[in-house]
Amino acid sequence: MATDQHGDVTAATDEARAIATITIAFSGDPVVRWFLRHPDRYLTVWPAMVKAFGGAAFAEGTADSLDHCRAVALWLPPGVEPDDAAMDALTADAVSAEDRADVSAFTEQQGAFHASEPHWYLPLIGVDAATQGRGYGSVLLRHATRRCDRDGLPAFLEATTTRNKALYGRPGFEELGVIQAGSSPPMWPMRRSPRR
Numbered sequence: 385m386a387t388d389q390h391g392d393v394t395a396a397t398d399e400a401r402a403i404a405t406i407t408i409a410f411s412g413d414p415v416v417r418w419f420l421r422h423p424d425r426y427l428t429v430w431p432a433m434v435k436a437f438g439g440a441a442f443a444e445g446t447a448d449s450l451d452h453c454r455a456v457a458l459w460l461p462p463g464v465e466p467d468d469a470a471m472d473a474l475t476a477d478a479v480s481a482e483d484r485a486d487v488s489a490f491t492e493q494q495g496a497f498h499a500s501e502p503h504w505y506l507p508l509i510g511v512d513a514a515t516q517g518r519g520y521g522s523v524l525l526r527h528a529t530r531r532c533d534r535d536g537l538p539a540f541l542e543a544t545t546t547r548n549k550a551l552y553g554r555p556g557f558e559e560l561g562v563i564q565a566g567s568s569p570p571m572w573p574m575r576r577s578p579r580r
Contacts, residue, residue: 409510455520486566
């Protein structure tokens with residue numbers, strides 16, 4: 385358990401509150417809002433997408449929380465994957481016919497970069513908009529990278545903004561390339577090797 389001025393990192397047990405935090409945090413995310421452009425579709429689809437993408441972390445006890453879910457990180461341990469079938473169904477319903485080819489190409493690139501070795505994966509991390517910029521994300525990342533180092537395993541994530549890319553670089557995540565298709569904004573897959 386990590387402790388600092390923000391308190392202890394604990395397991396997020398209030399799934400609805402955790403998903404709400406991530407929904408608020410991603411409301412301006414360029415990649416998410418590229419494929420969920422309309423506010424009504426975002427608010428309708430995104431919470432279910434969060435559950436499909438990172439919801440397995442709740443069952444695994446690897447949904448990390450700070451300050452009663454003001455900040456949440458959904459980590460998937462080795463061997464635990466997102467629910468791709470649910471994500472595909474949600475995307476098919478939410479994305480317009482004219483955007484499907486670009487979204488499909490984007491997700492194919494994302495899959496091509498994804499690690500095949502045993503690893504910890506961070507599909508989603510978010511901080512309530514009212515508390516962003518106060519170091520909550522850094523505390524969650526430090527907590528998780530200590531777990532990765534303890535396990536001797538790499539960690540993998542995707543950065544959707546240059547600001548987040550810099551945040552992830554501080555604990556040692558390194559850019560593997562860039563994902564971009566058609567009209568999409570760029571996204572950067574990143575990997576961190578375990579430290580002894």
